[in-house]
Amino acid sequence: MAFKTDIEIAREARKKPIQDIGAKLGILSDALIPYGHDKAKVGQDFIASLADRPDGKLILVTAINPTPAGEGKTTTTVGLGDGLNRIGKRAAICIREASLGPNFGMKGGAAGGGFAQVVPMEDMNLHFTGDFHAITAAHNLLSAMIDNHIYWGNDLGIDERRVTWRRVLDMNDRALRDVVTSLGGVSNGFPRQTGFDITVASEVMAILCLAADLDDLQRRLGDMIVAYTRARTPIYCRDLKADGAMTVLLKDAMQPNLVQTLENNPAFVHGGPFANIAHGCNSVIATRTALKLADYVVTEAGFGADLGAEKFMNIKCRKSGLAPDAVVLVATVRAMKMNGGVTKADLGAENIAAVEAGCTNLGRHIENIKRFGVPVIVGINHFAGDTEAEIAAVKAHVAAQGAEAIVCRHWADGGAGIEEMAQKVVDLADSGAAEFTTLYPDEMPLFAKIETVAKSIYHAAEVTADQKVRDQLAAWEEAGYGDLPVCMAKTQYSFTTDPTRRGAPEGHSVPVREVRLSAGAGFVVAICGEIMTMPGLPRVPAAETIGLDLDGAIDGLF
Structure with a gap:
C-alpha cells in the first residue's frame, strides 16, 4: 500500500483563513498581524489584556x-x-x-x-515569519558592535582573547565551528579566533523563549556577558549599548505565531x-x-x-x-x-x-x-x-x-x-494529582546541580570535570549566579554521553568538558562529552533531494 508523503497530505489541507482560527480562541481579527492568509502573529497589546484570566x-x-x-x-x-x-x-x-x-x-x-500536522508545512519548515532571521541578525549585530568597539579604541578595555560572544548562522556548517576573523590588514580590525554556533544555540534564542514581554526581553539582552577585561571583569551587552537596537530587531519576532492543524x-x-x-x-x-x-x-x-x-x-x-x-x-x-x-x-x-x-x-x-x-x-x-x-x-x-x-x-x-x-x-x-516540583533547589551549588541531574535522570555514578571547570563554576557563584539552573548539553540518543549506548545504562561517568554562563537567559550550560553547538551535514544531506517540481511546488521536504 502506497502512503502519501507528509508534504502531499499537507498540500491537500483545506485551510481556513487565519482569522477564523483566531476566532476559535476568542482572538479578534484586529489583534492578529497576518502573514498571508494562513498564518499570523498575535499582538502584544492583546496578550497583555489577558493577564487576569485563569x-x-x-x-x-x-x-x-x-x-x-x-x-x-x-x-x-x-x-x-x-x-x-x-x-x-x-x-x-x-x-x-x-x-x-x-x-x-x-x-x-x-x-x-x-x-x-500543522500547516502551512512548507512555510513552517523554511522561512516562516522570519523569527529566526531576526534572531540571527540581532545576535550578529552584537558581534559586529563588539569588534567595532575594539577597532575604535576599546574604551571598555575588552581583552580580545576573552571575547566569549561568537557569531551564529541557521545552517549546519562544520567549517564555521572555529574561524579567525579580521584578516586582511589594519582596516579590517584586530585578528582573533572565534567561531559560529547554529542560531538555535544562541543565547538570544533562549532569551526570546523565556522573556515575559519586550521590557523583560531588553533587560535580559542587556544582562548577557559578551567578554571580559584583562582584570577578568565582565563586559555586558548593555555596556556596548547594543540591547536597544537588538530589541528593535526582535520586536516582531517576540510576538507568537498562530497557525492551524x-x-x-x-x-x-x-x-x-x-x-x-x-x-x-x-x-x-x-x-x-x-x-x-x-x-x-x-x-x-x-x-x-x-x-x-x-x-x-x-x-x-x-x-x-x-x-x-x-x-x-x-x-x-x-x-x-x-x-x-x-x-x-x-x-x-x-x-x-x-x-x-x-x-x-x-x-x-x-x-x-x-x-x-x-x-x-x-x-x-x-x-x-x-x-x-x-x-x-x-x-x-x-x-x-x-x-x-x-x-x-x-x-x-x-x-x-x-x-x-x-x-x-x-x-x-x-484529577488534581499533579504536585509539581523541580529536581533541585535554587540555592544548591552549581556543580551539585549538574551532579543531581546526572545521577537522578541519567543514573550516572559520577560527573567528571577539570579543576578549571570547577573553578569557573565557583567564580560564577561568587559573582551572584549560583542560584541559576543548569542546562545540560548532551547527546540526545542516550542516557550517557555515548550516542551508541541505548537502553537504560547506569553507573557510567558524565564528563563536563566546558561550562558557559548564559546570564541573560538565566542558566549555566554544562557541555558534556562531544556535543557540538554547530552541527555538520551528513554524508547525504536532505538538501540533495529538495527542489521545485514542474508546477513550481516544493518537493522533497519532509
Missing part, C-alpha cells in the same frame, strides 16, 4: 530517547490537540519553530506528520532552542497566551525526556511559574525493538523479547518524570507493522511501572485515532 490545563508531550526507528513526538502533540478538540474540549497546541539546518541535514521538519485547530508555533544544546522548549509567551485562551494546552519538549522534559521542568517552569498537569510520554514498538538490540533493517519482524528488553528505556523515562510529581501516561505511536503481542508487551511493562499505555493512531487517522488518549489526558489533568 490558566487552562497544561499537558507536556515528551518521548523516549530518539532512535532511527522514529518516535513521533511532534506528531503526537498535534494529534492530541486535534483529539481534544474532537471530544469537545477547547484546546490549543504550542510547538517550536523548525531550524533550517536540520531541515536540510537529516532530521527533517518540525510540523508533525501524516494526518497530524490539518483539522483547523489553533496552533502556536514560536521559538526553537535546541534541546541538546539549549533548553529545547517553545516560548513562554506563546504558552502563557495559549493557557489564557484555551482550557487545555498541549506543548512539547525537545528530544527525549532526559533532555527536553528535564529542562522544561527545571528551566522553563522554574523561570516562568508554569506547572504541567499531566505528561504524555511517546514511544513506539519499533523504537523498543531498537533499544532491545534489533537493527533497523530487521524491525519488520515480530520480536517480543527485543520489545521487552528495550522497554527498560521507556521505564527509565517513566521513573524520571515521576520525580517531578506529575502524573504520566504513555502514548504508543502506532505503526502498521506493530503486532498485538508486541503492543501487549509494552502495555504490560508500563503497567508494571504504575502507569498506563494507550495505542494512538493519529498519524493514519488524525484526531479520530487518538480520542481515547485525549479523554485519558483530560481525566489525568483534571
Whole structure:
C-alpha cells in the first residue's frame, strides 16, 4: 500500500483563513498581524489584556530517547490537540519553530506528520515569519558592535582573547565551528579566533523563549556577558549599548505565531532552542497566551525526556511559574525493538523479547518524570507493522511501572485515532494529582546541580570535570549566579554521553568538558562529552533531494 508523503497530505489541507482560527480562541481579527492568509502573529497589546484570566490545563508531550526507528513526538502533540478538540474540549497546541539546518541535514521538519500536522508545512519548515532571521541578525549585530568597539579604541578595555560572544548562522556548517576573523590588514580590525554556533544555540534564542514581554526581553539582552577585561571583569551587552537596537530587531519576532492543524485547530508555533544544546522548549509567551485562551494546552519538549522534559521542568517552569498537569510520554514498538538490540533493517519482524528488553528505556523515562510529581501516561505511536503481542508487551511493562499505555493512531487517522488518549489526558489533568516540583533547589551549588541531574535522570555514578571547570563554576557563584539552573548539553540518543549506548545504562561517568554562563537567559550550560553547538551535514544531506517540481511546488521536504 502506497502512503502519501507528509508534504502531499499537507498540500491537500483545506485551510481556513487565519482569522477564523483566531476566532476559535476568542482572538479578534484586529489583534492578529497576518502573514498571508494562513498564518499570523498575535499582538502584544492583546496578550497583555489577558493577564487576569485563569490558566487552562497544561499537558507536556515528551518521548523516549530518539532512535532511527522514529518516535513521533511532534506528531503526537498535534494529534492530541486535534483529539481534544474532537471530544469537545477547547484546546490549543504550542510547538517550536523548525531550524533550517536540520531541515536540510537529516532530521527533517518540525510540523508533525501524516494526518497530524500543522500547516502551512512548507512555510513552517523554511522561512516562516522570519523569527529566526531576526534572531540571527540581532545576535550578529552584537558581534559586529563588539569588534567595532575594539577597532575604535576599546574604551571598555575588552581583552580580545576573552571575547566569549561568537557569531551564529541557521545552517549546519562544520567549517564555521572555529574561524579567525579580521584578516586582511589594519582596516579590517584586530585578528582573533572565534567561531559560529547554529542560531538555535544562541543565547538570544533562549532569551526570546523565556522573556515575559519586550521590557523583560531588553533587560535580559542587556544582562548577557559578551567578554571580559584583562582584570577578568565582565563586559555586558548593555555596556556596548547594543540591547536597544537588538530589541528593535526582535520586536516582531517576540510576538507568537498562530497557525492551524490539518483539522483547523489553533496552533502556536514560536521559538526553537535546541534541546541538546539549549533548553529545547517553545516560548513562554506563546504558552502563557495559549493557557489564557484555551482550557487545555498541549506543548512539547525537545528530544527525549532526559533532555527536553528535564529542562522544561527545571528551566522553563522554574523561570516562568508554569506547572504541567499531566505528561504524555511517546514511544513506539519499533523504537523498543531498537533499544532491545534489533537493527533497523530487521524491525519488520515480530520480536517480543527485543520489545521487552528495550522497554527498560521507556521505564527509565517513566521513573524520571515521576520525580517531578506529575502524573504520566504513555502514548504508543502506532505503526502498521506493530503486532498485538508486541503492543501487549509494552502495555504490560508500563503497567508494571504504575502507569498506563494507550495505542494512538493519529498519524493514519488524525484526531479520530487518538480520542481515547485525549479523554485519558483530560481525566489525568483534571484529577488534581499533579504536585509539581523541580529536581533541585535554587540555592544548591552549581556543580551539585549538574551532579543531581546526572545521577537522578541519567543514573550516572559520577560527573567528571577539570579543576578549571570547577573553578569557573565557583567564580560564577561568587559573582551572584549560583542560584541559576543548569542546562545540560548532551547527546540526545542516550542516557550517557555515548550516542551508541541505548537502553537504560547506569553507573557510567558524565564528563563536563566546558561550562558557559548564559546570564541573560538565566542558566549555566554544562557541555558534556562531544556535543557540538554547530552541527555538520551528513554524508547525504536532505538538501540533495529538495527542489521545485514542474508546477513550481516544493518537493522533497519532509
